[in-house]
Amino acid sequence: MTDGPQASGLGRPRRSWAWIAGLLLGVVLAPLSFGQSAAGSTPPEAFPYMVNPIEEAALTIGGLGLTGLAIELHKHKPPPDLRGLNPADIPPFDRLYTTTYSSWMSYASWGTMGVSLLVPAFDLQGMSAEQVGIMGGMYGETLLLAYGTKELLKSVVVRYRPYAYNPATSKALLSDSEVEDSFPSGHTVGAFAAATFAGYTYSQLNPNSPYQGVVWVMGLGLAGLTAILRVASGNHFASDTLVGGVIGAAFGILVPWLHTQIQPLR
Numbered sequence: 001m002t003d004g005p006q007a008s009g010l011g012r013p014r015r016s017w018a019w020i021a022g023l024l025l026g027v028v029l030a031p032l033s034f035g036q037s038a039a040g041s042t043p044p045e046a047f048p049y050m051v052n053p054i055e056e057a058a059l060t061i062g063g064l065g066l067t068g069l070a071i072e073l074h075k076h077k078p079p080p081d082l083r084g085l086n087p088a089d090i091p092p093f094d095r096l097y098t099t100t101y102s103s104w105m106s107y108a109s110w111g112t113m114g115v116s117l118l119v120p121a122f123d124l125q126g127m128s129a130e131q132v133g134i135m136g137g138m139y140g141e142t143l144l145l146a147y148g149t150k151e152l153l154k155s156v157v158v159r160y161r162p163y164a165y166n167p168a169t170s171k172a173l174l175s176d177s178e179v180e181d182s183f184p185s186g187h188t189v190g191a192f193a194a195a196t197f198a199g200y201t202y203s204q205l206n207p208n209s210p211y212q213g214v215v216w217v218m219g220l221g222l223a224g225l226t227a228i229l230r231v232a233s234g235n236h237f238a239s240d241t242l243v244g245g246v247i248g249a250a251f252g253i254l255v256p257w258l259h260t261q262i263q264p265l266r
Helices: 017-034 053-074 103-116 119-124 129-156 186-205 212-232 238-261
Strands: none
Touching (some): 103 212, 119 186, 119 212, 129 238
């Protein structure tokens, strides 16, 4: 399922591909967290994150559970019905939007989100295999929980995308089942989850680094640009991206924070 159709008859990016790439990164790196520390790694006293199999399982199962529930609920979501759509029904705070679909801006938003998902790699410099595994596991859990939450909301909230209000929009776009899945913006959820995870963890790992601001600005800049492109492309209203940003940022901070509270099994 795409997060906003791309172009009729073309191979359209699927809604999940970039998320899956990020999750795979976490899955591949997580086993390293049970390995041995390497020389030259971040000193143990400077590494604030701990793992516990019980807590890791709870977070992972929670994310998978949200996703599974969303898939089931989406099967019962009413099919799109564009009859009677009236721009006057759009809330005043969402009147800043365009009903003209832009394929290039839509594709560009995939690019900015994809790049934003790589920003947490800045955290990994000088780490041991064990520490890299912990970071990868936390990042995978962050994306999984964020993804499950936004999919759950999309499965129960019927909100038509801005381009649905334009009678000139192609039938291919209007017939796509995701025309009613505007809320929230999945691209924005992913971009802000990555940005806040990267900024928060980098600041914790490098409290005296002059590059903290660079990591925050780069991550949030890419996330903000993603949100702008989603609105400018006609895929979303501003509130879709605002809520998406809040969801992503919440998990981007919550998951690493929880790993500073975990007590390892003895």
